[in-house]
Amino acid sequence: MTGARQPLGIGDVRRHHLSVVLGELVDRGPRSRAALAQRTGLTKATVSALVADLLDRGLVEELATPPAGRVGRPAIDVAASAGHVAGLGLAVDVDHVAAGVVDLTGRVRVLHRRPSDNRAARLGTVLDRLRRVAARALGDAEAEGMACVGGALSLPGLVDPAGTLLVAPNLGWTAIAGDDLVARLGLPAGIAVTLDNEANLAARAELRFGAGRDLSSFVHVSAGVGIGAGVVLDGRLVRGAHGFAGELGHVVVDRTGRPCACGSRGCLETIAGSAADASSDAVAAALAAALRSVVQIIDPQAILLGGSLAGRGDDFAAAVGDRLQGAALSARWPCDVRPARLGPDAALIGAASVALDAVVADPTLVPRRSPADRTA
Ligand SMILES: [Zn+2]
Numbered sequence: 217m218t219g220a221r222q223p224l225g226i227g228d229v230r231r232h233h234l235s236v237v238l239g240e241l242v243d244r245g246p247r248s249r250a251a252l253a254q255r256t257g258l259t260k261a262t263v264s265a266l267v268a269d270l271l272d273r274g275l276v277e278e279l280a281t282p283p284a285g286r287v288g289r290p291a292i293d294v295a296a297s298a299g300h301v302a303g304l305g306l307a308v309d310v311d312h313v314a315a316g317v318v319d320l321t322g323r324v325r326v327l328h329r330r331p332s333d334n335r336a337a338r339l340g341t342v343l344d345r346l347r348r349v350a351a352r353a354l355g356d357a358e359a360e361g362m363a364c365v366g367g368a369l370s371l372p373g374l375v376d377p378a379g380t381l382l383v384a385p386n387l388g389w390t391a392i393a394g395d396d397l398v399a400r401l402g403l404p405a406g407i408a409v410t411l412d413n414e415a416n417l418a419a420r421a422e423l424r425f426g427a428g429r430d431l432s433s434f435v436h437v438s439a440g441v442g443i444g445a446g447v448v449l450d451g452r453l454v455r456g457a458h459g460f461a462g463e464l465g466h467v468v469v470d471r472t473g474r475p476c477a478c479g480s481r482g483c484l485e486t487i488a489g490s491a492a493d494a495s496s497d498a499v500a501a502a503l504a505a506a507l508r509s510v511v512q513i514i515d516p517q518a519i520l521l522g523g524s525l526a527g528r529g530d531d532f533a534a535a536v537g538d539r540l541q542g543a544a545l546s547a548r549w550p551c552d553v554r555p556a557r558l559g560p561d562a563a564l565i566g567a568a569s570v571a572l573d574a575v576v577a578d579p580t581l582v583p584r585r586s587p588a589d590r591t592a
Pocket of ligand 1: 465466467476477478479480481483
């Protein structure tokens with residue numbers, strides 16, 4: 217929205233400060249109130265009041281034993297709390313459904329994955345499978361005293377900005393409204409779930425909790441049967457005008473190659489997708505060919521190889537990097553190619569972090585707890 221904006225009220229300023237302090241702890245780990253004051257430019261008194269508020273909401277906790285090796289009087293460190301608030305990540309892929317619960321530190325606390333051939337199944341059958349794993353994950357989280365505040369459903373397809381799945385070629389799904397789909401999962405009231413593309417969510421997870429943490433601009437390549445990419449520029453996920461940015465798997469690398477599910481021929485995923493069964497050399501060459509233009513256009517600091525590509529290790533990443541550098545105009549400013557860190561559950565972690573990001577942006581979304589709850 218543009219136009220005249222309301223001046224910020226006291227509540228807005230406080231909410232913003234709460235967000236700054238919580239974000240600092242989530243992104244950079246435990247630290248003392250004094251160190252928080254130094255990092256944020258807020259006074260120590262303000263930081264103490266903000267930390268007290270976040271403690272009341274169960275979003276941070278005090279660490280009993282400060283890390284060793286510090287000189288001087290030990291200060292009690294404050295950390296993002298792993299104990300109470302969590303995000304729910306749901307995923308449907310070609311060969312499995314999964315539900316996971318992730319805490320504010322990025323740890324996967326609960327994970328239920330069910331292998332299933334979703335290409336051969338009806339939509340209702342797949343959603344039934346997902347509903348069951350989601351119910352089990354939420355039950356386990358509740359037993360551990362954690363409350364899911366929301367989440368997302370990861371899908372291997374194009375999701376528009378309104379949250380409608382337009383097409384998932386490898387599942388054979390088209391035009392499904394997000395609200396209708398989520399309503400069929402029977403989640404408890406209060407757990408809002410949106411749809412997003414698998415590659416976007418995986419990139420989001422690496423940005424928040426993984427190999428992209430110290431990067432501001434990178435491309436995360438997410439490979440399974442299909443290949444997608446999440447593009448992060450200046451710390452933000454790039455979605456493009458219609459939400460399709462990063463469809464790297466359908467960049468044509470061999471015009472005379474095999475037919476692809478998208479209707480084209482010789483797309484990257486027909487060579488480098490996990491079903492293609494190509495040699496490691498052929499996969500590296502195809503990836504470099506597809507990535508070369510991407511690097512020239514957006515100048516990322518790094519390419520992160522995720523999904524099944526992460527398992528190929530550092531040598532494979534270096535081989536892609538060598539081929540990429542060969543012909544690039546930007547050879548003087550090499551783009552680092554490395555494996556992603558979060559493994560096959562990156563999209564699920566990203567899906568859960570949609571809710572966690574919302575809490576970091578506005579910690580007052582989580583209500584203050586009564587004194588009786590705080591001792592729990
Ligand atoms: Zn294609």
